[in-house]
Amino acid sequence: MATAKTRQKILKTFLDLLSQHPYDDVSLPLLAKTADVKLSALRECYSSKRALLEAFAEMIDAAVLDDRDEEMDDQPAHDRLFDVLMTRLDHLAPYKDAVRTLAEAVRRDPALALEFNSIAVRSQRWMLIAAGIDLTGIKGRIVTQGLAMAFGRVVETWLDETDEGLPKTMARLDEELNRGEAWMKRLDSAEKFARPFWEAGKRARSRRSGGEGAEEAAAESAES
Template identity: 65%
Template sequence: MATAKTKQKILKTFLKLLETHPYDEVSLPLLAEEAKVKLSDMRSAYASKLKLVAAFYEQIDTSVLEERDEDMGDQPARDRLFDVLMTRIDTLAECKETVRALRAAAQKDPALALDFNAIEVRSQKWMLIAAGIDVSGVKATVVSQGLSIAFGRVLDVWLDEADEGMPRTMAKLDKELDKGTSFMKRLKGVESAAKRMRSFLKKAAQGRNHRRRRGDETDDDSADFADEAPAGA
């Protein structure tokens, strides 16, 4: 069983290799060799490269959650989310070339992009939680998916921006969150319409059941009357 120290060493080596190698060239045997661990330890620690990517995202998530600004609690939800996502970008700064390699790999391989997307959506759910935005169920998945796509667009700008002040990145994030705010309003409208429709259908179904029961009672009474009628009437 790989120790926590061994797992951390493997992950660190993986991220380092991605700074100079394309994702598809970083094989597990190469990683084990560079990290100076046995393949058995490699297997015990991370069964696939996708597990390593998930561990990387989890590491970033944890850092953002630890660094979130508690004083933002009384600010509008949009501002809180902006702050959380900028904290995420700041945290990613040390791994910029790794992020570039992962983005490039996803663009080349649609199947891999779907795998990465699932990991990203899970991370963005935590970013919403960090921002104090309460969503759950199907809505949480829809919103997290939208946020994942938006954040990916922001990352593309960030990867090409040399200015440490990140004016273009912040402007892009502002724009994407504006789109997201509009989307959330539409989503709320759809939810309200869906609730009204469900209420209407429920009432309609109750009305049908009530009429059916009334009809059954009438049929029973008619049968009774028929039984009581004189023969040949």
């Protein structure tokens, strides 16, 4: 059975290869050879390149969650999320070249972009939780998807920035979060507007269901 050390070595090798080669060129046989492991060990640890990408995202997620600043808990939601996402960029920094390779691959391949999106949405769900923003239901899914797309745009700015202070990246993140907040207000207004109609429809469906049940019961009683 492969050890945690072997898994870590394979993932590190994968990220190193991505920093040097296009995504499509980083094949599983190349990865196994470079990491000096058997293909069977690679299969046991990671069954696909997607599994490796998921492991990378989960590694960054865990680092951000462990590094969460509890002193931010009494700050506005905007500031808490800003801090969490900047922390995420801090943890991505050692892998910036690999992230650049992945970003280029996504721009070329729409199918790959869909795969990346599902991974990004899962990660951003945890970033919201880290910021103390735990949304559920359809609103939660919409907000998480929106945040994944917004963070992707922030990453594009981050990849091009050379200033270690990241002024352009921080400005872009602040802009994206402000835009998201404005959009959330419109979403809340739309939800409040639609709720009476949704509730009326729910009551109508309930009455129809109850009426059908009563008719069935009456029919059964007449037959007996």
